Amino acid sequence: MKHELVIVLDFGGQYNQLIARRVRENNVYCEVMPWDTELEKIKEINPKAIIFTGGPSVVTEADAPVVQKELFDLGIPVLGICYGSQLMGYVLGGKVAKADQREYGKTSINVSLNNPLFKDVDATTSCWMSHTYFISEPPSGFEIIGTTETCPVAAMAHQEKKLYGVQFHPEVMHTPQGNIMLKNFLYDIAGCKGDWIMSDFAEESIKALKEKLGGKKVLCALSGGVDSSVAAVLIHKAIGKDLTCIFVDHGLLRKDEGDEVEQIFTKEFDMNLIRVNCEDRFLEKLAGVTDPETKRKIIGEEFIRVFEIEAKKIGTVDFLVQGTIYPDVIESGTKNAAVIKSHHNVGGLPDYVDFKEIVEPLRDLFKDEVRNVGRVLGIPEFLVARQPFPGPGLAIRVIGDITKEKLDMLREADYIYREEIVKAGLDKEIGQYFAVLTNLRSVGVMGDERTYSYTVALRGVATTDFMTADWARIPHDVLAHISNRIVNEVHGVNRIVYDITSKPPATIEWE
Ligand code: XMP
Numbered sequence: 001m002k003h004e005l006v007i008v009l010d011f012g013g014q015y016n017q018l019i020a021r022r023v024r025e026n027n028v029y030c031e032v033m034p035w036d037t038e039l040e041k042i043k044e045i046n047p048k049a050i051i052f053t054g055g056p057s058v059v060t061e062a063d064a065p066v067v068q069k070e071l072f073d074l075g076i077p078v079l080g081i082c083y084g085s086q087l088m089g090y091v092l093g094g095k096v097a098k099a100d101q102r103e104y105g106k107t108s109i110n111v112s113l114n115n116p117l118f119k120d121v122d123a124t125t126s127c128w129m130s131h132t133y134f135i136s137e138p139p140s141g142f143e144i145i146g147t148t149e150t151c152p153v154a155a156m157a158h159q160e161k162k163l164y165g166v167q168f169h170p171e172v173m174h175t176p177q178g179n180i181m182l183k184n185f186l187y188d189i190a191g192c193k194g195d196w197i198m199s200d201f202a203e204e205s206i207k208a209l210k211e212k213l214g215g216k217k218v219l220c221a222l223s224g225g226v227d228s229s230v231a232a233v234l235i236h237k238a239i240g241k242d243l244t245c246i247f248v249d250h251g252l253l254r255k256d257e258g259d260e261v262e263q264i265f266t267k268e269f270d271m272n273l274i275r276v277n278c279e280d281r282f283l284e285k286l287a288g289v290t291d292p293e294t295k296r297k298i299i300g301e302e303f304i305r306v307f308e309i310e311a312k313k314i315g316t317v318d319f320l321v322q323g324t325i326y327p328d329v330i331e332s333g334t335k336n337a338a339v340i341k342s343h344h345n346v347g348g349l350p351d352y353v354d355f356k357e358i359v360e361p362l363r364d365l366f367k368d369e370v371r372n373v374g375r376v377l378g379i380p381e382f383l384v385a386r387q388p389f390p391g392p393g394l395a396i397r398v399i400g401d402i403t404k405e406k407l408d409m410l411r412e413a414d415y416i417y418r419e420e421i422v423k424a425g426l427d428k429e430i431g432q433y434f435a436v437l438t439n440l441r442s443v444g445v446m447g448d449e450r451t452y453s454y455t456v457a458l459r460g461v462a463t464t465d466f467m468t469a470d471w472a473r474i475p476h477d478v479l480a481h482i483s484n485r486i487v488n489e490v491h492g493v494n495r496i497v498y499d500i501t502s503k504p505p506a507t508i509e510w511e
Pocket of ligand 1: 296388389390391392432466503506507508509510
């Protein structure tokens with residue numbers, strides 16, 4: 001089935017994929033393409049509309065990324081955002097100038113209500129600005145349809161040619177009516193009908209993957225997390241048993257998790273899955289290790305060694321599957337961010353496996369889009385909606401040195417905690433919640449006996465991005481019930497505490 005297609009031309013801004021996602025949310029299929037995509041190619045694709053992203057360049061400078069003027073004569077509606085708007089203005093003969101000061105943040109904007117871009121938008125609304133340069137004079141034929149206190153051409157339009165430019169970012173949440181504007185552009189200006197849904201993505205990806213991978217040997221490291229699971233099922237639907245999944249069970253998973261993963265992928269999906277049980281190997285390497293970063297390093301290395309051994313048995317493969325999703329692409333692109341905690345599951349594998357090419361079927365999707373693909377593919381809800389779980393697993397939730405006994409204790413406590421949160425109907429509100437086995441033992445009394453047992457800490461955070469988080473306000477009676485259950489049911493634990501620190505200054509995990 002051929003869909004309407006909108007292309008986003010990428011000029012290096014930080015919101016490129018977000019724009020594409022917003023378009024897809026409006027049921028119009030959208031892809032991001034490089035800014036220097038040839039005019040001929042664009043003609044051939046003949047998209048319903050083109051959106052130019054923002055970007056860090058200055059359009060008047062010699063090496064700035066630009067487009068040919070002819071692009072604006074194709075009759076394809078164009079929406080330029082931020083740099084994209086300046087580019088449109090400049091190429092078509094308007095003037096771009098440097099502002100006295102960088103304009104950054106939420107800004108009030110007055111818009112012209114008789115322009116179709118602003119249908120159903122308030123005459124004065126808020127928008128998100130982030131720029132130093134702006135259009136000081138629009139090209140001829142354009143009218144100014146939005147102004148802010150400091151930005152004379154915050155929005156401009158050539159209604160007849162369907163060319164639109166906005167200095168602000170309609171795609172971000174801080175422009176509350178931005179989606180109405182995008183929708184107006186897509187539907188009323190570009191004439192889209194909205195013929196795309198997520199099940200089409202799944203169906204089309206399967207078709208494309210079948211063409212690309214059919215008859216080839218493909219290997220996937222399956223962790224049971226959302227991303228690798230969805231990627232694996234998608235590819236399995238395309239090529240069946242030509243896909244081999246290796247599931248390294250390092251013994252650091254939550255209660256029953258290893259069996260669940262095996263059950264779902266072998267029984268429900270009939271996939272070619274090799275489960276490698278190597279708890280002993282990991283525990284041996286981790287014995288006596290207390291430093292969190294050393295734990296991560298050991299686990300990361302061991303994981304690669306185990307995977308390598310299994311992959312060698314299979315021999316050279318044509319493709320290696322990676323469950324990379326869009327936020328990973330951005331994260332690994334930010335080289336300046338200080339390493340607070342090293343995340344072992346990013347990178348690593350490719351160097352150690354004999355393969356010809358990497359395939360990343362979810363590379364352009366955001367987490368919630370990936371979950372939706374998973375639902376379309378029939379992956380059970382508990383797996384698709386799963387909260388994040390760190391690659392090093394419970395090793396970084398047993399504080400200090402790790403033993404099998406401690407892991408088992410933690411598994412039980414964590415299971416009870418999670419079960420009660422679901423029962424209380426709080427699982428959707430709390431972004432991540434888990435138990436930690438502290439390395440602290442304290443005195444207690446049970447019956448007539450003195451005990452000297454471990455303290456379990458419960459962590460629960462409300463967050464959307466996991467970069468910052470607030471501690472979750474779990475009702476006291478729910479906490480009381482969880483506490484009672486854990487001390488009664490988990491041998492070796494006699495005290496429960498609840499972590500009431502936000503991030504920052506604390507992190508979500510304890511190690
Ligand atoms: P922190 O503790 O840094 O956690 O606030 C932020 C998010 O990242 C997860 N996390 C990890 N994930 N390997 C992972 O794959 C790791 O080593 C790791 N450390 C933390 C954490 O669970 C939270 O969702």
